[in-house]
Each structure stands twice: as structure tokens, then as C-alpha cells.
Amino acid sequence: MMNRREALRRVAFIVGGTVIGSKLFLEGCSRPASKDVAALFEGDSPAFLGELAEAILPKTSTPGAKEAGVGDFIPVMIRDCYDEKDQKAFLDGFNGVDKRAQDEFKKGFNELTADEKLKFVDKWDKEAKEYQKNKKEEEANHFFTMMKQLTLTGFFTSEVGMKQALRFVKIPGKYDGAYPYKKGDKAWAL
Numbered sequence: 001m002m003n004r005r006e007a008l009r010r011v012a013f014i015v016g017g018t019v020i021g022s023k024l025f026l027e028g029c030s031r032p033a034s035k036d037v038a039a040l041f042e043g044d045s046p047a048f049l050g051e052l053a054e055a056i057l058p059k060t061s062t063p064g065a066k067e068a069g070v071g072d073f074i075p076v077m078i079r080d081c082y083d084e085k086d087q088k089a090f091l092d093g094f095n096g097v098d099k100r101a102q103d104e105f106k107k108g109f110n111e112l113t114a115d116e117k118l119k120f121v122d123k124w125d126k127e128a129k130e131y132q133k134n135k136k137e138e139e140a141n142h143f144f145t146m147m148k149q150l151t152l153t154g155f156f157t158s159e160v161g162m163k164q165a166l167r168f169v170k171i172p173g174k175y176d177g178a179y180p181y182k183k184g185d186k187a188w189a190l
Contacts, residue, residue, distance in 0.1 A: 036091050040075035045094075049074045051110055052097060053151040055117035062165045065155050073154035074147075085140040093143020100124075 039045060050071025057065040065071075078090050101109040104123075105116055112120060121144075128144035135141070155161040162168045167186045 037075070037079045037087050040078060040091075040094070046071040046075060048097075048110070049094070052121075052147065053154070055121045056148055056151045057155050058114070058118075063160045065151050068155045068158035068160040070151050070154035070158070073158070074150045077150055077153070078146075082146070086146060089140035090143055090146050093147070096143075 040049070048071070050066040050069075053065035053070040053074070057070075059067065078087055082090065098108045101107065101112060101120060104120065105112055109117070109120070124144040125148065128142040128148070131142040132145050156166065165186065
């Protein structure tokens with residue numbers, strides 16, 4: 001049976017080319033922050049983003065999203081790489097996390113148990129997939145789709161993700177197409 005981290009790792013590899021904002025990310029992001037987006041950098045917002053990211057990619061035998069600094073990574077990507085409609089959709093979703101947790105569990109997101117957080121993000125993930133499947137091109141992307149993609153991108157491009165969740169080789173050797181693979185080996189990070 002595949003564990004949650006392995007499933008997310010495979011998803012990250014598969015969606016790598018279709019990550020929202022990836023065109024700007026690859027070309028070099030630089031957008032001025034609107035007043036609303038700037039709020040993601042202030043107060044408890046980065047820590048709250050880290051908690052939400054941790055629910056998506058929790059600590060197991062390797063560190064989770066929070067330890068990888070994903071909460072600080074997300075606002076930069078939203079500000080620099082997302083267009084206005086996706087920034088607005090992200091902010092609306094982010095600002096509604098606690099209300100949604102209250103509606104579903106009668107308590108704020110940070111008060112949820114680990115199991116409740118998992119149920120919370122799993123339900124939101126299903127809704128986001130359905131929305132993304134049926135959305136029109138001119139519509140904004142779903143908040144949770146962006147949150148999940150940024151969590152995965154932030155984690156697997158962090159030092160923690162590369163060195164502790166993947167097999168890191170600072171200077172890789174020559175290509176060896178017949179390199180032996182053992183079941184359970186980590187993927188490579190260069």
C-alpha cells in the first residue's frame with residue numbers, strides 16, 4: 001500500500017508541467033504585490049499557511065511542509081507568479097479556511113486534530129479536483145488546487161525536501177540507464 005507522502009511525490013512529478021503559474025515561475029516571476037496579497041506576508045499568515053501545508057504534507061519519517069518553510073514560500077509565489085484572478089481566488093480561499101473548519105467541525109482550523117485536518121483537506125481536495133475538471137479557461141483556479149501545488153513545489157524544492165525526502169546528489173555522475181533500483185528507494189533530486 002502506498003503511503004500519503006509517496007502518493008503526493010508521484011503527483012508532484014506528474015503535475016510538474018501543469019502547475020498553476022508555472023509559465024511565470026519558469027520565465028522569472030516579478031509582479032508588484034497588491035495590498036491584499038501583501039497581507040499574506042504579515043502577522044500569523046505565513047505560520048497559518050505552514051499549518052495548512054502541513055495538513056497536506058505532514059511530518060512522517062521525513063520532515064513535513066512546515067519544517068521545509070512552505071508557509072514562507074507560498075506568499076512569494078502568489079505575489080510573484082499568479083495573475084490577479086488566481087491571487088484573488090487564493091486570498092478568498094485562504095481567508096475562508098477558519099470559517100469552513102467552523103462549519104464542518106465547530107472549531108477553528110488550528111484547533112482540529114491531525115485526523116480532522118486530514119479529513120478537512122481530503123474533502124477540499126475532492127471538491128477542487130471536480131472544480132478544476134469543469135472550470136472554464138477564463139475562470140480562476142480553485143484555492144485548494146493552488147495551495148496543494150504550492151505545498152508540493154515548496155517542499156520538494158526546499159533543502160529539507162531535497163536532502164531528506166529525496167536522494168540528493170550535489171554533483172551527479174554520468175547517466176546510467178541500468179542503475180539498479182531497489183523497491184522503496186527515494187527519487188533523485190539534483
